[in-house]
Amino acid sequence: MIDRVLSRRAQALADRDGFLEPAGDIDYDGDQFDREERSALRRVQGLSTELEDITEVEYRQLRLERVVLAAVWSDGTVADAENSLxxxxxxxxxxxxxxxxxxxxxxxxxxxxxxxxxxxxxxxKEIVVAEGADTVVCDTELAPSQRRALEDVVKVKVIDRTALILDIFAQHAKSREGKxxxxxxxxxxxxxxxxxWGESMSRQAGGQAAGGQGMGSRGPGETKIELDRRRINSRIAKLKRELAGMKTHRDTRRAARAHHEVPAVAIAGYTNAGKSTLLNRLTHAGVLVDNQLFATLDTTVRRAETPDGREYTLTDTVGFVRALPHQLVEAFRSTLExxxxxxxxLHVVDxxxxxxxxxxxxxxxxxADVDATDVKEVVVVNKADAADPEVVDRILRHERHSIAVSARTGAGVEELLQLVADELPKPDIDVxxxxxxxxxxxxxxxxxEAEIVSEEHLGQGTLVVAxxxxxxxxxxxxxxxxxxxG
Structure with a gap:
């Protein structure tokens, strides 16, 4: 029995090392992955952004966190996995x-x-040491235990996709509400x-001990981690109250626009799809435009007019991303409303x-998370000047209400404005x-607010048919x- 097991193992190693093609269906392993894929940690080329040809002094001045990315590929194609990375x-x-x-x-x-x-x-860990990295970023949201266990192995800081996105949002938030x-x-x-780390979060102190009362005043108190947790919960409650007040102000402005029957157009889409560039092209809003992810976090509302003179508002919203952290969806819910x-x-696509x-x-x-699936949607395929024409045609054929534009060059923008005018609700009462x-x-x-049919100035006033x-x-x-x- 032992000889048979060892001989099968030797044959398997020979197949792997000599790249022998097994006969028949021997290479089929059910619903599992091929041996090579299971045993290999695939390196993705072309990701390095390390600076080259700089002196040591310049490097010290430009020192950034040096990261290695890691991801688990469970489904889809290898191209999908590499695009995600x-x-x-x-x-x-x-x-x-x-x-x-x-x-x-x-x-x-x-x-x-x-x-x-x-x-x-x-x-x-060996790759981290060889590359001289100080951080590992994982392409998912890690459980707290997973992050701790991986940190214990690689011996450098480990963060996940959610923490990375939150860090970007913290850098880019400008308004009081956004922050x-x-x-x-x-x-x-x-x-x-x-x-x-170690015993640092298990220290205990009584209520007076921290105030320097000395012997006889120390009680069991609460551990440092309990104290931090209580402070965080208090801060969360305060922030929720502040955001509720800001939401009331936002709802008041929205109700005023609704009272005057001003139609609203929202621009949404993936981050870096060109939403702010499109808003600037449509309204000359002067909103920050940058070729980076999540450049826009604060909602911008601008007034615009249809070619026939009807007013409406255009709203630029925060960009979305695959697996957007649910904490952000909840925190930005009032904005996404x-x-x-x-x-x-206007669903802008790159x-x-x-x-x-x-x-x-x-x-x-x-x-779908913010109950916006019932809103009439127009898919705007942006960056048409840089896109593959076959890809643009494929999207236009697949999406029933769609149009191709280039916010950078202005191509297709006039057609988009006319499409917006056609899709917006129109006055429907003749007077x-x-x-x-x-x-x-x-x-x-x-x-x-109305469609003027005729206007005549008489002695008693202005006669208007609209x-x-x-x-x-x-x-x-x-x-x-x-x-x-009617």
Missing amino acids: RELAALAETAGSEVLAGVLQRRQTPDPSTYLGSGKAQEL AQVELAQLQYLLPRLRG EVADADLL GSHPDPEGQISAVRAVL EVLVPYSRGDLVSRLHD RVHGDLAAELTPFATTPAA
Whole structure:
């Protein structure tokens, strides 16, 4: 029996080392992965962003966190896995890191202990040492125990995709509301991950001991980790109260726009798809545009007009990303409600991205989380000047309401403006009113909110035939010359 086992092992090693092709279906291993994929830690080329040809002094001045990326590939193609890792590299660069290498491990499920498995974690440690890295970034949200176990093996700091995105948001938030939303998300992420080194988090002190009362005043008190947890919970409660107050202010402004029947158009999409560039092209808003992920975190609302003179608002929202941390979705829920309450959604897609359909799916998953799936959607394939025409045509054929534009060159923007005008709700009540000259405010509203059919200045006032919304029709009722028709 032992001889048979050893002979089979020797044959398997010979097949692997000599690359022998087994006969028949011997190479089929059920639903598992091939031997080579299971036993290899795949290095992904082209991820390094390390600076070259600089002096040691310059290097010390430009010192950034040096990171190695790690990911487990469980399903999809190898191209999908590498695209995900390249996106993680872009996130790391945006956070100010220097990407040295990236590795993929083929597994059916991540290891519950060390994410990669104990053997591959040891190999990752060797790569970290060889590259001189000081941080490992994993392409998923790690459980607290996984992060601790992997840190214990590789002996450098380990962070996950969620922590990386939260760090980018913290760097880019500018407004008071944006900063509060990011801090809330960071604290909610940190709370279950409090960790002390050695005995540092188990120290106890009574209420008076910390105040220098000395002997006889020390009680059992609470441990440092309990104290930190209580402080974090108190801060979370305070931030939620502040954000609730800001939401009330936002709801008031939104209600004022709704009262005046001003249609709302929201621009949403994957991060770095060109949403802010498109807003600037449509409204000359002057919003920050940068070729990096999550350049926009603070909502921008601008007023615009259709070609026929109807006013509407355009709202630029925070970009989405695959596996957007749920803490951020919750923290930014009040901001994302701008999308749910819009009359029309411009879903901007980067046509030059390797996987634009994956971007569309990721954005729609987040929209479903904020109950924005019922909003009328137009898919805007941006960067058409840099995209493969076949990819653009494929998206346009697949998406029923779609258009290709280039916000950088302006190509297709006029057609997009006309499409927005066609899709927005239009006034639907016919009125004929004689507005006295003392009510010039109503005439002004007619020009802003209604479709003017004819206008004539008479001795008693201004005779206007128009199509209006319900609330304006009610205000015009005392000046009607003929009964309004629906």
